[in-house]
Amino acid sequence: MFEVLFRNVADKIDLTEEEKQLCKSFFAPKKLRKRQYLLQEGDVCKYVAFVEKGMLRSYTIDDKGSEHIMQFAFEGWWIADNYSFLTGEPATYTIDALEDSELLLLSKQAEDQLLEKIPKFEKYFRLLLQNNVIATQRRLMSSHSQTAEERYQQLIDSCETIPQRVPQHMIASFLGITPETLSRIRKQMTAKN
Amino acid sequence: MFEVLFRNVADKIDLTEEEKQLCKSFFAPKKLRKRQYLLQEGDVCKYVAFVEKGMLRSYTIDDKGSEHIMQFAFEGWWIADNYSFLTGEPATYTIDALEDSELLLLSKQAEDQLLEKIPKFEKYFRLLLQNNVIATQRRLMSSHSQTAEERYQQLIDSCETIPQRVPQHMIASFLGITPETLSRIRKQMTAKN
DNA sequence: CTTTTTTCTTGACATAGGTCAATGACGACG
């Protein structure tokens, strides 16, 4: 526990040994079995979760009942319903585990204290958020300017392991297309090469 | 100058009078005429800009030469090519003024100093970024789950003044549809009521 | 005002991707 987190933190800020020890006290470890929920739509998101092991996803369900995956969170990623966490409003996202997972949970309180005791974390979270904005904006622009095939190609280029760890229909959902369409795209793509 | 900025900052953090004075020194005021560029694709984004007056937009141009608007920035909003600003890589976005505008520019250096001298600003920027993530994620999920008509309706509901200040084809571009489609959608919508 | 440029509308047609339904392929589990 905490190895992945500290490696991740070290990329952005430097922590002393004491700070690391202190830091640990703010997190609550939690294990999740595959298919278990971390957060259900309508509940308040009380934690941001850091993934030490395994993987989760967050998704919304629209009026017609279809799922739309917002995020996959692999080892070393954070996941939460940011809006619900920030405001205390009911969550619009559902979060569940795609594999057996080990998490570090940070409550709002704990986050406040962490930031107060180790202000460097302000910078850490700021940088995280910055990268998140950049990535989400890119995804949006891709949605507006590229075909489904192009987006799929880019996704697997940028993360080769995804097809091995995530069922195809979830990749489709992440890309904003139907499983049928993704299946056809893949067929075409293999035909090409 | 600075009225809009300080009002905006005050929503998120409290500044003393001295801090405000100090703060001012980090910003460079700049006026932009309508249609003038703040940033061109390929140049490095050296500033984040706060809009005191007027409005800007940021957009990308795809391989086929079509524009895709990422953001409109009205009074009280920030705008930049975050990735380019963060990394010093050439910008993928272009930013220009849709109206005569007054800006406050913050360079990377100035930002670093601002954060160092008035650490409260870490929190301010963190909250800004958080809202930005939330909004961009919503837009992405809308793109994946809603029709063009629904997205247009929501946009004008959430910002009634937009159609008055922004040409229709730019709203279309922001929504990720063609001007023709938006024109047809509007026709249908007036037919309904 | 008149001219020019930009923006918006409309029609005819094309196409990417969605929908529905059936079938096959697997892996998990009793």
Add this chain to the structure above:
DNA sequence: CGTCGTCATTGACCTATGTCAAGAAAAAAG
């Protein structure tokens, strides 16, 4: 090792939105 649920594939057809081209209308420029 059979059965059940999940996942992927495929076909036939449908629909939202894109493309191209031509005008009309509005706004900016002279």
